[in-house]
Amino acid sequence: MLHIPLWKRVVIWGLVLFGLAYALPNAFYGRVESHNDAVAAIETQGETPERAAAASGWPDWMPSSLVNLGLDLRGGAHLLAEVQVADVYEDRMDGYWPEIRDALRDARDEVGTIRRQDAAPGTLSIQISRPEAMGRALEIVRGLASPVASLSNAGARDIEVAGQGDTLTVQLSEAEKQATDDRTIRQSLEIIRRRVDEVGTREPTIQRQGADRILIQVPGIGSAAELKDLIGTTAQLTFNPVVSRTTNPDAAPGPRNSLLSSMDEEGVYYVIEDTPVVTGEQLTDSQPSFDQNGRPAVTFRFNPQGARAFGDYTAQNIGSPFAIVLDDEVISAPRINDHIPGGSGIITGDFSIDESTELAILLRAGALPAELSFLEERTIGPELGQDSIEAGRIACIVAFVAVLALMWASYGLFGFFANVALILNVGLLFGLLSMIGATLTLPGIAGIVLTIGMAVDANVLIFERIREELKTARGPARAIELGYDRALSAIIDANITTFIIAVILFLLGSGPVRGFAVTLGLGIVTSVFTAIYVTRLIVVTWFERRRPKTIEV
């Protein structure tokens, strides 16, 4: 009657052992963590005696994945950034202007003279002196449009051109905006990742969220403000021609020029041309360094294209100043003393060593294509996280002991079986969490405690059922069998509904809540497994050995 085939027994115990083996590293968290770090370091940077020692702290053949600790337990910074994708439209239109200008100039006989007017950001507004030739002008500008480079919008053109009276307006088409947005976000992600990696912290999370948002979580960093400084700086580096130097902050810069303040000279302003000679995108390398007077400086090197543009410009403009502009501030405006052909140079300014190092990192990682605004920021100190872990651990142990005691007192030997299953259950839960690389958060710990409380439910259902069956069934073996069979539908229904909730929480939740959903959901899986298979196997094994005439549950 109570027969469980051998293969099933092997599979059940095998799964339990497998799960426990994966849970084990978490019991030696510090040691396994340094082992993993050391192994990674040896792979990338070669072996040193310390690394080899740390790596040998944990055997290689054992599983070594750990449950990740969430920010609320480890401490660190969390940012939710929104990429201002519209910024890029403006740059794109500015980029289009010379092309459009040249094309219209070539047709000067037909459309007359042209003038660019001030317009809303992202729109190019051009006045032509012969409004009657608008049709021709539209045709010329439309001819410049190219197909959108994306699969979903095949056939669409990248710009929309419209004419009204003597004014021609050009802007990006919807399809092109979509494609641009996507590129902008991906580029931002990449650059943020590079900047965070340069700082070298453990396991940062950098994810795209929704259409235009990026989630950044960096454990171990001091504060969200620090992280924001690192990734929030656009680091747009440009080299622009200088028109004039002034001390008047209200000076009118004139069309397509800008008035920018100087970084190191108080009260000095430069009027510079908006169109740069070279941009930071054409940089290949940048390193912190010192100038000939021993002051911190930053060296840079251009790619061939940038080097050519820079060389040509310096050759033609010997004697006049040019401005090195970083994020709308003039770092310095040296005079061009000679033709600079090699495409490398040095930026001097009023830097500290830290600043020059950071600037070099930012330049090397590349400029953010658009500005970020931070919708959400959280800093959790490491002590607070440690306190939470400690409190959670104590609560877990107390809850555990209390539940074990209650089960044993209520169900005697069967309660003891259920307790074994409960201990295995928590072990398996940790094993599963490590295996899938889940992140444990503070609400996640609460989820584990809740699982400890609720995991006995399935066993309680079964034991209560066996008690009832004992009153009517013939013999204990039959009662045990019926107990398991008849309790099953209640167990399944009750756990599926809870599981549905865990799935919804996971899909709609974020951060800590998601961590809770994961532990709750996996807790359901392991508790059903241990109740239906493991305790049953334990009970049957015990029954086969003892063959009791009567049982008491």
Added chain:
Amino acid sequence: MRLKFVPDETNYDFFKYRYATFGVSVVAMVLSLIIWLTVGLNFGIDFRGGTTIRTQSTEAVDVGAYRDAIAPLELGDVAISEVFDPSFGEDRNVAMLRIQAQGEEESITAETIAEVEAALQEVDPSITFPSVESVGPKVSGELIQTAFLAVGASLAAILIYIWLRFEWQFSVGAVAALFHDVVLTIGIFSLLQIRFDLATIAALLTIIGYSINDTVVIFDRLRENLIKYKQRALQDVMNLSVNETLSRTIMTSGTTLIALIALLVLGGDVIRGFVFAITWGVVVGTYSSVYVAKNIVLWLGVKRDWSKDSSGPGDKGNQFANIDA
């Protein structure tokens, strides 16, 4: 010797006071709604935007001095409250500051936070800031929407699942019980002005999960007994089912409550609100499974003949005949 909370054979009449208990539930729900609408929930920054700063110091917290120190910065609505926890001891004095959102998208600038921290450090040089969190109004609006969506989706999913597994009457009863639990939880949060944030929503969903678990176990037994005792009155069968599962209900609620109380007392103040919500929900959920869900099923009546497939107009008539019986 066995520890038993419930005698082996019980025969309590759970429907004896059904009007009284149902009345209590309705009154409690109405009261909760009134408190919710008049007093309102104490929304955390997740839902209304703003910044919270947790301070920790070896000196005693002086809320008045903190307030005076920050006042010159003119940050609008600033709430300061001291946090108590048995684990803190003498030299750990913790307070929470909540500052209203300053901008439309970003809640606060790094400079403002630095100013606030500097002002507080002037009052109390030993002060540290274990956590600083801020959520912009734009995101908090979306978070509220997601939260409502999550609760709604859970209720809908359960309605459908129970409907598929049982009958529509069970499904209505179960969801009414869940609704009851959610409303009472919102009520207690409004009454005690406990901070209501994203974690509370997770707690609400957990309550839904726990409560449905409890309800389903009784429903499952009811379904079994309905097949077994075709002739007995619905009320008797229901009573029998609740009595048969009573021991399990008490045991499971007991172990869950023990675990939760351990967490409530020892788990630290950061998740206390979250754990409190779940603890409250377990109590309310256990009650509602017995008194709300079943009452509604009793009133709606159920199909009695489970041996045949349902559907068909004749069946319906049968149903109502049985309620009268």
